[in-house]
Amino acid sequence: MPHSTGSNIEVHKLSPPPGSSIDFGAEIRGLDLENLSDADCAAIRKALYENSVILFKNQQNLTPRAQYEITKLFDPAADSYGHGKTLDAKRSILHPDLKTIPHQPQVQVIGNGFVESFEGLSNITLKHPHHKTFHSTSISDEEDRDNTRFYRWHIDAALYALHPPKATSLLAVSVPQSAPQTLHYTSDGSGDTLQVPRGSTAFSSSYTTYDLLSPADQHFARTTKVQYAPHPYIWMSSARSRPDGLGLESTGLELPESSLPPIDPALIQTLPMCWKNPVTGRLALQIHPSAVQKLVLEDGTVIDDLEEVRAIVHRLQRPGIAPELVYAVDWQEGDFVIFDNRGVLHSVTGSFLDEEVRVFRQCNMAASEPPLGPED
Template sequence: MSTTATITQTTADTLRVEPLPGRSFGARIILPSYARDPKDLNEEDFASLYRAVHEHLVVVLPGLADLDPTSQYLLTKRFDPTCEGAYGHTKEFRHQKSVLRRDGSSVPKQPQVQILGQGRADGHEGAESLELRHPTHMSFHKEPLSEQEMADGYTRFYRWHIDSALYELAPPVVTTLLGIDCPSGERQKIKLDGGSGETIESDVAATAFISGADAFDALSDEEKQFALTTTVVYAPHPYIFISPARATSDGFTMVSENLETPLEELPEWEDSKIKRLPLVWTNPVTGRHHLQVHGCCIWKLETAKGTQELAQARETIHGLMKQQLTKERIYLHDWQKGDLVIFFNRGVWHSVTGQFGPEGHRLMHQCNIASGADPVCVN
């Protein structure tokens, strides 16, 4: 369980934080009566929300299905005064060779907010001819499940990641994710692929989270020392770099088969814009260390004993990440209409899960904004 202090409120007119029972992270937020739109929180209540996001890592604000995209953007931006623009929603994000190219469409009036989901949503927020596609492991993993396994209700984690361009721009501090139309009731069994045959059950297409703080705490003393002294070097234009490759069955990293886009075939890049980030990021509120890495996009590891190149770096990171692949370590959010999930993007890993049937439909809004400063590790 989390060792951080629990925030308490004494009146109905202040923001309430209710930690999720039986979990080491996660909380439910009840807004004060004056702020039916969370962007209107006063300084004191926003400070409580800010602390809650950093302490509990993933918080859920229910009942906000009608939240305006501009309100979502302003709330997201408020968490980071240094943020300088919209992460990812650029020509490169939609590059025809990027693995992210089909994972959303911008809200015309507020392009920092992305429309996600499954099925047609023509005319939504002024976006015409919108065909949404929920990303699934079938087109991303080297060895996807069989059709019979999927027919029997099994699925996988798609890709464990941190929201970030990982080239030129600094990772966002938080991501906000709003469930507008989230059909529930259909269940799925997610294969953990840890070698035990273990599964974990949730609603279809739940969003999965792992605490980077729990991940760091679970390391051995030797592994902690390694992590604290290692820098992750991400590939130039990483989502284009990895596009021809395929992922491991647990979604933590890519299989090394020399299939990556050759560096000379990538869009023009500069060494000064390559992201070199610590493997461990320090939470500015709690002071806890978080093991934070996007295993699919790594290129090299710069360690105290020298540089690990791509294949070895992937093997090393996979070994550190897979220790968290247990039911007890994973929080699966089963979406309800109107849920606004805010997660500390510099403190958790998350993954899409599941797949929809031919008539499946879902509609969501996502917002994260590149920060003006990279995360740091404070020893």
């Protein structure tokens, strides 16, 4: 049943599809997003932190400025794009995937295909990320149209110099419709599978992932810190992902520090393994599995063997991306989604033909403060 939160907002919990046990996600109704009252803004903020992912339908006319302002609700002091100058680094794995809107530089354009004109950009070619460019193995070309994988489970964050954004928003401007795909977790097709709409964005709750841990693992997660690699998206640019998209294979392909841009040790990020929800107080096991380099344990011991670090992180996170726990958005034009970037992981899925044009707007901003830890 919908419930009101003191403004005109109605919060409708998402109904899980058959076989799903997701307990997050909500559709928000009753608001004009271009004209929000203070009560509306407070209600949106509360709804996000209570539901992790919130959806507004039929927002085709939402302006980039309004998208920026709504995303900024969660951190009024934030203003610069969440990945900073990452896009300027040609070797970054993020470089091909985003274009910046000239008149609203906090908002990026992502998608697929050639676009003649959009929001001040002209003759741009967008490329939907495909797992074959990042995974150690890939689905054959013959099977690619009907099958897919999680491209990369991640947090939207630079993870060097800048604090991770609190929220990310996505607006579906143009969405090619086509048949669903079977998503595979393993390279040989013998493991878990999930039916997903083509090009779905997949979400998993890091709060649920923490709750699934044993008491001993919960203590480990609460008391361990994660050190991320300097310039992580360049550092990992030659490495390759596991088939489930949850972290990298350890084959020694990461770039050495001598091949990275200059490193300021003070800007390397060491963050809690668990982040606290500022409204509910729940703990999220929130780790970017591809960018992690070291673990700092409760007694100060540092685990710096990369293969061991990745094995530990994968063991802790993998239960949280089980098929029944993944929310795969079935995008429709005009869908506007905001997600708790400090409480969920997300991943691109799917593949499109060159002639299939898909246009999305994305907005997130480097936060004005670090995540809350378990003791905060």
